[in-house]
Amino acid sequence: MSSVTIQNVTKSFGNTVVLENFDAVFQNGEFVTLLGPSGCGKTTMLRIIAGFEKPTSGCVKFDERVVSSDKVFIPPEKRDIGMVFQSYAVWPHMTVFDNVAYPLRIKKMDKDAIQKKVDRVLAMVHLTQYAQRIPSQLSGGQQQRVALARALVAEPALLLLDEPLSNLDAKLRESMRFEIKEIQREYGITVLYVTHDQTEAMAMSDRIVVINRGVIQQIGVPREIYSHPANPFVADFVGKIEFLDGEVKAGCIELDGCGQRLPYEGDKKGRVIVGVRPEHVKYAPVGQGTLSGTIKSHFYLGDVNDCRVDLGGGKELRVIADPYDSMDVEAGKQVSLTVREFLVYDEQGPGNDFRKILT
Amino acid sequence: MAQQTAPMKSALPQRRFYFDVKWLIILAIVAFLLVFQVFPLVYMLYKAFFPESVFSLSTFTRLYTYEMNWGALCNTLVAAAATMVLGTVLAFPLAWLVGRTNMYGKKFFRSLFVLTYMVPPYLGAMAWTRLLNQNAGTINVFLRGLLNIDARTGPLNIYTIAGMIWVLTTFYYPYAFITISRAMEKMDPSLEEAARISGASPLKTVATITLPMMTPSLIAGALLVFVCAASCYGIPSIVGAPGKVHTVTTRIVEYMGLGQAGINDATGLAVFLMIMAIIILYISDVVVARKQYITVSGKSTRPNIVDLGRWRGLTTALVSLFSIIVIVIPFITIATTSVKKNLGKGLFEANNFTTMHWTKIFGRDDIIESLINSITFAAAAATIGIIISFTMAYLLQRTRVRGRKIPDFLITLGSGTPSVVIALGLIMTMNGKFGINLYNTAAIMIIAYLIKYLMMGMRTVVSAMSQIHVSLEESSQASGAGWLRTMFKVTVPLIFPSIAAGWFLIFIPCFYELSMSTLLYSRDTQVIGYMLHYYWTYTSQQQASAMAFGILLVVVALNFILNKLTKGEFSI
Structure with a gap:
C-alpha cells in the first residue's frame, strides 16, 4: 500500500453533510495537505482514511485494496497506518520507550528487534536520552516527537498527521515542519497532513487540497494554488487578497463605484469580481499608474508598510509597500498605483458568500 | 540623560493588618x-x-469478645469487600459500554444507572425480601415450579449474608459506575484511537490503555462502594437482621435502643467504623487521586465509538436483562406489594387487588x-x-x-x-x-x-x-x-x-x-x-x-x- 484513492466519498452526521462527493488520488511518496478552515471536513476525511469513521457512501482504496466502502470495512488496527493526533495522545502511564514500542509489541516482534527499531526512531526524533522518561516530564514539543516516533516505528507506508503542530509555539512549529519534511524524505512514505494554516501547507506540501464546507475547491501544487486559485474562496483563504466588483468593457474592466479602469484582455464578459493581492500593487509616479487614489491609513510593520488606498466611491485597495520606497507614505496623500497582476472571476450569483469563511 | 523619578507617594495609608x-x-x-x-x-x-476518664481498652475487649459483635464485625467486612468487588466488576464494563461503544440506548442506560444512585437503598432491600424470602418469595416460588422442587422453602434465601451482598451490590454499584464514567468522559479518546491505529484490537486497547488509565478511578470507585456498603444501615437491618446476620451498624442501633446503658458499646463499635472510613477516605483522596492522569484535551470530545459489530444486539440484550433484574423487577415488586390484600398471594389472584x-x-x-x-x-x-x-x-x-x-x-x-x-x-x-x-x-x-x-x-x-x-x-x-x-x-x-x-x-x-x-x-x-x-x-x-x-x-x-x-x- 502506498497510494490512496478516494472515490466519491460523502459523509453526513444526521442531517449535516460534512463531506460531499470527495474525489482524490494521493500518489506514493507524496506529501499532500488537506487545507481548509475549521469545520470544513478535513479532519473527518482523515479519520475516514484512518478507519475511525465510516463514509456514508463512496469508497476508499489503498493501492487496489478497498478499505472502506458500502460492503467492506477494514478496522483501523488492520490498515497499517501511522497517525499523529492533534492532542499528541501519548499514553501517560507508559515510558517514552514503551509508547514507541507499542505498535511493535502488538506485532509480537522479538525483543532485540524492538529495541533496535525504537532506538533508531528515537534517535531520528532526537529523544534518545528521554527513552525512560514518562510523558508528563516532557515538553509539548517532545511529546509531539514521541507521537511522531510511535507513528513511524512500524514503518507504515502511509502517515496521517492531524494538525500536529497547532499546539506548539511559533518557533518550535517552524523547526518541526522542517523535521517532519526530512523524515518523510528519509522514509519515502506517503504523508497526509491536515491543517488550517496556509503557510504550513505552502511550506511542506507537494500538493494541496483546499476544502470548504465539505467540498474540494481545488487540488494543485502550492504555486498553482497561490497564483491560479480556482475560485474566490481559494484566493481568499490562501494569501491576502482584496475583491472589487466590476464589469468587463472593451479592453478593460470598469470597477464599480469609483469608475476607474483596469486594462483587461481576457475572455470573461459582463459582471465580474476582480481579486487583487496587496503585494501585486505598487506605487507609481503620479499619472503613470493604472489606478489612482488617496492613502487612507498606513501601518508601519518594519519589513513592510501596510496601506489602505481609497479609490473613490467607497472602494478601497490594500497595498503592501516597501518601507524603503522613495515615496513618503502618509494619510491623505494622492497616489498612483500599478497593478502588476490580478485575478478575474465571474460574479458568484445571489448566493455569493465565498468571503464568509467558516470558522 | 538622567531622569528624575520622584518617589510616588501613596494616597492611602498603608495598612499592615486589615480585617477581611x-x-x-x-x-x-x-x-x-x-x-x-x-x-x-x-x-x-x-x-x-x-x-471512665482513665485510659482503658475495656470497652473494646468487652465488645469484641462478645461473639455477636465479633460476628457483626466480620459480616460487615466480608459484605463490604464482596460488594466492592462485585460492584466494580459490574461497573467497569457498564461504564465502558455506555461511554465507548455503539451499544443501543446508551443515554437511556446511563440515566437509568445514575437514577438508582438516587433511590433509597432500603427500597431495594424491601423488594428483594419480597422476591427472595424463603417461603413465599416470588422468585423462589417461580424457581420451585420451574425446577420441580418439592419443598416448601428455598431454593434461595435472602436472609443470609449472600442475600445481603446481593442487595448491597445492586444498590451501590452505581457509585462505582458514576466515578468510572466521569473519569472515562474526561479521558481523551485519541489515546485509545492511537492504540487502534498502532494495531491493537478493541479488546487489546481496553486491556492496555483504557483499563490501566482508569485504574485510579477504579480504585477510588471501589473504595467508595466499600465505605458505603460498610456504613449502610437500611439494607442490613431489613435483609440481615431477620436472619441473624448482624453488622456493625445494626448492632450500634440496637445498643442505642437500650438507652444510656448501651451508649458505651455503641461508641466502641462506631469508632471502628469511623476509623475504617477515615483511613479509606485518606487512601482514596490522597494516595489514589494523586496518581490520576490528567488527559483532558481541548478539542476532541467525540467519544471514540467502538463498533460492537455483531455483538451489538447481544450486549444490548444483556445490559437490558441486567437492568430489568436490578432495577425494573424491584420497583415493580414494591408497586405490586403496595396494592396486595394478601402478601402471600399473587397480584392477579381473585380479590387480591386493593x-x-x-x-x-x-x-x-x-x-x-x-x-x-x-x-x-x-x-x-x-x-x-x-x-x-x-x-x-x-x-x-x-x-x-x-x-x-x-x-x-x-x-x-x-x-x-x-x-x-x-x-x-x-x-x-x-x-x-x-x-x-x-x-x-x-x-x-x-x-x-x-x-x-x-x-x-x-x-x-x-x-x-x-x-x-x-x-x-x-x-x-x-x-x-x-x-x-x-x-x-x-x-x-x-x-x-x-x-x-x-x-x-x-x-x-x-x-x-x-x-x-x-x-x-x-x-x-x-x-x-x-x-x-x-x-x-x-x-x-x-x-x-x-x-x-x-x-x-x-x-x-x-x-x-x-x-x-x-x-x-x-x-x-
Whole structure:
C-alpha cells in the first residue's frame, strides 16, 4: 500500500453533510495537505482514511485494496497506518520507550528487534536520552516527537498527521515542519497532513487540497494554488487578497463605484469580481499608474508598510509597500498605483458568500 | 540623560493588618463544622478509649469478645469487600459500554444507572425480601415450579449474608459506575484511537490503555462502594437482621435502643467504623487521586465509538436483562406489594387487588406529619447547604485566602463519615452536657443531614464555578458593576443549573434519610424514612411499600423537575 484513492466519498452526521462527493488520488511518496478552515471536513476525511469513521457512501482504496466502502470495512488496527493526533495522545502511564514500542509489541516482534527499531526512531526524533522518561516530564514539543516516533516505528507506508503542530509555539512549529519534511524524505512514505494554516501547507506540501464546507475547491501544487486559485474562496483563504466588483468593457474592466479602469484582455464578459493581492500593487509616479487614489491609513510593520488606498466611491485597495520606497507614505496623500497582476472571476450569483469563511 | 523619578507617594495609608470579611465567613463555617462535626467525633474517640476518664481498652475487649459483635464485625467486612468487588466488576464494563461503544440506548442506560444512585437503598432491600424470602418469595416460588422442587422453602434465601451482598451490590454499584464514567468522559479518546491505529484490537486497547488509565478511578470507585456498603444501615437491618446476620451498624442501633446503658458499646463499635472510613477516605483522596492522569484535551470530545459489530444486539440484550433484574423487577415488586390484600398471594389472584394501603397511608396523621417533617428538614438542609456551597465555591475558586481549604477538607471528611457515627456523636455531645442542647429537636436532624450530604452540593457548585473563567466577572466589574451585582447578574445565572442540581442533590438523600433519623428522631420529629422502616418491621409491609413507592415517585418527579429547570443539563 502506498497510494490512496478516494472515490466519491460523502459523509453526513444526521442531517449535516460534512463531506460531499470527495474525489482524490494521493500518489506514493507524496506529501499532500488537506487545507481548509475549521469545520470544513478535513479532519473527518482523515479519520475516514484512518478507519475511525465510516463514509456514508463512496469508497476508499489503498493501492487496489478497498478499505472502506458500502460492503467492506477494514478496522483501523488492520490498515497499517501511522497517525499523529492533534492532542499528541501519548499514553501517560507508559515510558517514552514503551509508547514507541507499542505498535511493535502488538506485532509480537522479538525483543532485540524492538529495541533496535525504537532506538533508531528515537534517535531520528532526537529523544534518545528521554527513552525512560514518562510523558508528563516532557515538553509539548517532545511529546509531539514521541507521537511522531510511535507513528513511524512500524514503518507504515502511509502517515496521517492531524494538525500536529497547532499546539506548539511559533518557533518550535517552524523547526518541526522542517523535521517532519526530512523524515518523510528519509522514509519515502506517503504523508497526509491536515491543517488550517496556509503557510504550513505552502511550506511542506507537494500538493494541496483546499476544502470548504465539505467540498474540494481545488487540488494543485502550492504555486498553482497561490497564483491560479480556482475560485474566490481559494484566493481568499490562501494569501491576502482584496475583491472589487466590476464589469468587463472593451479592453478593460470598469470597477464599480469609483469608475476607474483596469486594462483587461481576457475572455470573461459582463459582471465580474476582480481579486487583487496587496503585494501585486505598487506605487507609481503620479499619472503613470493604472489606478489612482488617496492613502487612507498606513501601518508601519518594519519589513513592510501596510496601506489602505481609497479609490473613490467607497472602494478601497490594500497595498503592501516597501518601507524603503522613495515615496513618503502618509494619510491623505494622492497616489498612483500599478497593478502588476490580478485575478478575474465571474460574479458568484445571489448566493455569493465565498468571503464568509467558516470558522 | 538622567531622569528624575520622584518617589510616588501613596494616597492611602498603608495598612499592615486589615480585617477581611472573607475570614469571618470561613471562620463561621469552620466554627460550625468544628462544633457539630469534629468535636462530637473527637469526643466519641475519647469516650471509647477513656470510658471512665482513665485510659482503658475495656470497652473494646468487652465488645469484641462478645461473639455477636465479633460476628457483626466480620459480616460487615466480608459484605463490604464482596460488594466492592462485585460492584466494580459490574461497573467497569457498564461504564465502558455506555461511554465507548455503539451499544443501543446508551443515554437511556446511563440515566437509568445514575437514577438508582438516587433511590433509597432500603427500597431495594424491601423488594428483594419480597422476591427472595424463603417461603413465599416470588422468585423462589417461580424457581420451585420451574425446577420441580418439592419443598416448601428455598431454593434461595435472602436472609443470609449472600442475600445481603446481593442487595448491597445492586444498590451501590452505581457509585462505582458514576466515578468510572466521569473519569472515562474526561479521558481523551485519541489515546485509545492511537492504540487502534498502532494495531491493537478493541479488546487489546481496553486491556492496555483504557483499563490501566482508569485504574485510579477504579480504585477510588471501589473504595467508595466499600465505605458505603460498610456504613449502610437500611439494607442490613431489613435483609440481615431477620436472619441473624448482624453488622456493625445494626448492632450500634440496637445498643442505642437500650438507652444510656448501651451508649458505651455503641461508641466502641462506631469508632471502628469511623476509623475504617477515615483511613479509606485518606487512601482514596490522597494516595489514589494523586496518581490520576490528567488527559483532558481541548478539542476532541467525540467519544471514540467502538463498533460492537455483531455483538451489538447481544450486549444490548444483556445490559437490558441486567437492568430489568436490578432495577425494573424491584420497583415493580414494591408497586405490586403496595396494592396486595394478601402478601402471600399473587397480584392477579381473585380479590387480591386493593388500594386500601394507599388510602390508609394518606389517612394517617402520623405519616402525613412525618412526610411534612421530611420535606421541611430536607429543604432546610438543602437551602443552608447550597448557601454554604456557593460561599465555599467562591472562596475556593476566586480567592487566595489562607485557610480556605480547611472547611473543604472538613466537609469531605463529614461526607465520608458513616451516618450512624455522625448521629451517635451528636447524641453524645448535643444533650446539654456541653452547653448546647439540641436533643430531640429538628435542628439536630438538619445538622446531621448537612454534615453528611453537604459535600454533594458543594462539589457540584465548585466544579461549575471552576468552569466560569474569572474574566467573565472581571469584565462585568470593568463595565461598572459592583461585586454584588456581578455575582447576581453574571456568576449566579451562569452556574444556576449547578446550583439547582446541588440543591436537589442535598434535598433528595435528606428527604428519605433513614440511618441518622432512626437514632435522632423524637416524637415530634419523625420523618418518612423512619416511619417507613417502622411500618415495614412492625405494622404492614404493604403500607410500607406504598410509602416506598411514593418516595420513588417523588424522586423521579424531582429528577424530572431538575431536568426541566436546568434545560436538560442536569438530571441526577
